[in-house]
Amino acid sequence: MVWERPVPLIGDVSAASQRAGDPAGWAFPEPARQAFYDVLGARRDVRRFRPDPVDGEILTRVLAAAHAAPSVGHSQPWRFVLVRDPATRERAALMADQQRLRQVEQMDPESGLRLLDLQLEGIREAPLGVVVCCDRRAPAAGVLGRATFVDTDLWSCACAIQNLWLAARAEGLGVGWVTLFDPDELATLLALPAGVVTLGWLCLGWPDERPPRPGLERVGWSRKLPLSQVVLDERWPADEVAPAPPPSRLRAPDQSAVVAAHDAADRLLSPPGSLGLLSQTTDRILALGHTELTGGVLVLAAADHPVARHRVSAYPTRVTREVLEAAVAGEAMGVTAARAAGLTVDLVDAGVTGPPVPGAREIRCRDPRGDLVGADAMSRDDTDRLVEAGRGLGATAATHGLVALGEVGVANTTVAAALTCALLDLTPAAVVGLGAGADSAMVDRKRAAVSAATARLHATYGGSARDPLTCLAALGGPEIAVLTGVVLGAAERGAVVVLDGLATSVAALIAVAVEPGVAAHLVAGQRSRELGHPRVLTQLGCEPLLSLRVRAGEGVGACLASAMIRHALTIRRHTARVTY
Numbered sequence: 037m038v039w040e041r042p043v044p045l046i047g048d049v050s051a052a053s054q055r056a057g058d059p060a061g062w063a064f065p066e067p068a069r070q071a072f073y074d075v076l077g078a079r080r081d082v083r084r085f086r087p088d089p090v091d092g093e094i095l096t097r098v099l100a101a102a103h104a105a106p107s108v109g110h111s112q113p114w115r116f117v118l119v120r121d122p123a124t125r126e127r128a129a130l131m132a133d134q135q136r137l138r139q140v141e142q143m144d145p146e147s148g149l150r151l152l153d154l155q156l157e158g159i160r161e162a163p164l165g166v167v168v169c170c171d172r173r174a175p176a177a178g179v180l181g182r183a184t185f186v187d188t189d190l191w192s193c194a195c196a197i198q199n200l201w202l203a204a205r206a207e208g209l210g211v212g213w214v215t216l217f218d219p220d221e222l223a224t225l226l227a228l229p230a231g232v233v234t235l236g237w238l239c240l241g242w243p244d245e246r247p248p249r250p251g252l253e254r255v256g257w258s259r260k261l262p263l264s265q266v267v268l269d270e271r272w273p274a275d276e277v278a279p280a281p282p283p284s285r286l287r288a289p290d291q292s293a294v295v296a297a298h299d300a301a302d303r304l305l306s307p308p309g310s311l312g313l314l315s316q317t318t319d320r321i322l323a324l325g326h327t328e329l330t331g332g333v334l335v336l337a338a339a340d341h342p343v344a345r346h347r348v349s350a351y352p353t354r355v356t357r358e359v360l361e362a363a364v365a366g367e368a369m370g371v372t373a374a375r376a377a378g379l380t381v382d383l384v385d386a387g388v389t390g391p392p393v394p395g396a397r398e399i400r401c402r403d404p405r406g407d408l409v410g411a412d413a414m415s416r417d418d419t420d421r422l423v424e425a426g427r428g429l430g431a432t433a434a435t436h437g438l439v440a441l442g443e444v445g446v447a448n449t450t451v452a453a454a455l456t457c458a459l460l461d462l463t464p465a466a467v468v469g470l471g472a473g474a475d476s477a478m479v480d481r482k483r484a485a486v487s488a489a490t491a492r493l494h495a496t497y498g499g500s501a502r503d504p505l506t507c508l509a510a511l512g513g514p515e516i517a518v519l520t521g522v523v524l525g526a527a528e529r530g531a532v533v534v535l536d537g538l539a540t541s542v543a544a545l546i547a548v549a550v551e552p553g554v555a556a557h558l559v560a561g562q563r564s565r566e567l568g569h570p571r572v573l574t575q576l577g578c579e580p581l582l583s584l585r586v587r588a589g590e591g592v593g594a595c596l597a598s599a600m601i602r603h604a605l606t607i608r609r610h611t612a613r614v615t616y
């Protein structure tokens with residue numbers, strides 16, 4: 037069958053083939069482009085104004101241009117107070133004069149004289165004052181994009197000012213932006229409520245000067261920097277800052293592959309992105325070069341932990357051995373989940389109490405191990421060896437295409453919590469969870485152990501406590517060290533790495549700290565029930581595919597998610613394509 041591409045009645049009507057065939061096809065015709073650059077180049081800060089009124093229609097066009105500005109999370113936080121009343125303008129001008137004199141007092145004499153020379157009569161002269169306000173009363177966390185950069189609402193208002201300024205210039209109007217105010221004083225003048233701030237006063241009117249060059253440049257205040265001085269290549273120049281961390285040895289996914297994956301998704305007989313997070317995940321996997329993932333492997337690493345002696349787990353350490361033995365017998369939950377998902381398993385004894393578990397790969401520490409609270413979990417030598425051994429495992433596992441991670445280790449939620457606190461600078465209360473079934477008293481003991489362990493880390497290592505491998509040796513467990521290596525090795529070979537619960541995600545967190553390029557290879561299989569897990573996933577930039585309150589460990593969540601990922605790739609391969 038040949039399917040016609042359904043063209044949406046709303047939104048973007050362009051087709052992927054159109055965009056691929058003519059990437060620059062969104063451009064305006066040449067005269068419009070030139071006109072735009074002409075306006076940009078001729079915009080000036082105008083200080084002298086004619087008293088003539090500005091026609092209402094022109095003013096509306098200019099204000100509409102301001103209102104067309106981009107805003108964070110589409111919040112449109114700007115408000116424009118139009119001040120025409122000469123008495124208000126006079127009071128504002130007086131406030132600016134007072135500020136000017138105060139600033140002159142702070143300056144060296146020459147700069148002070150230049151400031152006094154500057155023409156600041158615009159507030160009185162221009163027929164209109166536009167006071168641009170920002171309504172900051174919406175909580176930052178509720179605005180998309182503002183939770184992280186809380187001032188983006190102010191930047192949005194600055195964008196509105198720029199739009200207004202350019203539109204005014206195109207209309208032949210002059211704009212002067214005056215910020216010589218005490219912001220609170222200006223806010224009081226205009227009766228702004230608490231939480232609404234101003235970005236200053238725009239004088240707007242027909243200009244009584246037509247400056248060909250920026251005014252401050254003309255009077256020798258400063259000069260325009262050459263473009264080459266403000267455009268930097270890749271990073272800040274090395275001679276100005278401490279040496280940057282080495283660039284990632286991993287290649288980022290090829291940009292054209294990322295675009296091709298999106299384009300291919302657009303060709304499906306389904307609205308773009310209709311599978312939500314699964315669409316995004318398959319796009320990322322396709323960009324890594326995997327069109328199908330027929331095979332895959334669950335790497336399941338097990339170890340016990342001396343911190344268990346602080347009574348931080350509801351279960352005795354021998355359970356770790358029992359689960360690994362059950363895994364060898366093909367009956368542990370993680371192994372059955374792997375089988376159901378079509379994955380093979382690679383079992384690792386990274387330090388189970390007692391002799392090596394027959395049938396599991398032995399990758400163990402040689403030096404004595406500590407309980408985190410009184411001594412390092414592992415020596416640095418052992419840590420490096422386990423990570424390297426894991427790296428080799430990961431590289432081999434990568435040949436299967438998909439690498440799912442699993443772990444078993446009584447007390448390892450305490451270990452993983454300690455690492456999370458140290459790596460993300462979080463408090464134990466924000467991270468320590470119930471593990472395999474703690475009660476309140478046990479949660480208190482876990483918090484105390486994590487608190488003591490992180491305090492010891494800082495006391496022992498000072499500034500290098502931030503180093504991920506130092507943290508891993510001091511607070512980590514051997515199965516986490518092996519899995520850190522697995523993530524590195526698998527990602528270096530281009531595999532998709534599917535995470536399970538807290539401990540596997542912490543291993544990925546350390547791998548990313550060692551090698552940032554790893555991040556592109558990670559898929560969060562699930563959000564586990566463990567308290568600190570979402571924080572780790574957020575730091576990894578990974579949205580979990582499943583949220584089922586799973587806390588089985590052993591890679592169960594990763595296997596469930598792996599099956600779903602493979603379904604999604606199958607759906608993607610077999611769904612009808614549309615023609616253009």
Ligand SMILES: O=C(O)c1ccc[n+]([C@@H]2O[C@H](COP(=O)([O-])O)[C@@H](O)[C@H]2O)c1
Pocket residue numbers: 348349350351443444445446447448449450470471472473474536537538539564565566569586587588589590
């Ligand atoms: O995957 C998780 O986030 C997760 C959450 C709670 C418990 N676990 C499993 O339970 C064990 C650790 O729990 P605990 O209470 O002994 O620290 C370990 O074997 C994990 O596989 C795993």
Ligand SMILES: Cc1cc2nc[nH]c2cc1C
Pocket residue numbers: 351355359443444445472588589590
């Ligand atoms: C029984 C049991 C099985 C597990 N599998 C992973 N962690 C586990 C913890 C317990 C207690």
